[in-house]
Amino acid sequence: GAVVSQHPSRVICKSGTSVKIECRSLDFQATTMFWYRQFPKQSLMLMATSNEGSKATYEQGVEKDKFLINHASLTLSTLTVTSAHPEDSSFYICSAGIAGVSGEQYFGPGTRLTVT
């Protein structure tokens, strides 16, 4: 159990376009989902916390108007990278926690974004 999926797994887009990444909890309801970014040879960095039905909370230095997060249901959160630039090329990973359980988080497989 506790499976999180992401779609797409890999995307290439042109500079200036927008890309949407979906994160789904397949067998549980997630009131909170998280978005991370990982640049090559670096560790994961938390970008934002997404709560179902409310606005996301962004970490310092993350532009909320550039990285739009929507958490419309208990099983789906989306991250839209708007007006993407080559420096946005990264590995984007979501995770979800199960409310009331022991605090471990379950991660999606990640989305590799390349902006040309």
Added chain:
Amino acid sequence: DAKTTQPTSMDCAEGRAANLPCNHSTISGNEYVYWYRQIHSQGPQYIIHGLKNNETNEMASLIITEDRKSSTLILPHATLRDTAVYYCIVRVAPGGGADGLTFGKGTHLIIQP
């Protein structure tokens, strides 16, 4: 959350036990020790967590010292598929996973055939 210190990399022979240390000397009484790992180009995977007692599951064992200032993750019979970066994370008492995780640099464990 308390800071953790881990070796940058470790090697282990296939079939042997892999022992990964983590120092967390500033850990607070209500903070748990969590271990995750990330295989190359995949999302992190939860391994195990504990407060003060030793813990064991199907993946690994977690040994926490009595003063809780350090811990060791043990993979009892390492396989090539255990090659990954292992992260030790200390965080406050679980509250339904409501907080994002702070990842350090972790330990790159390389299992040698």
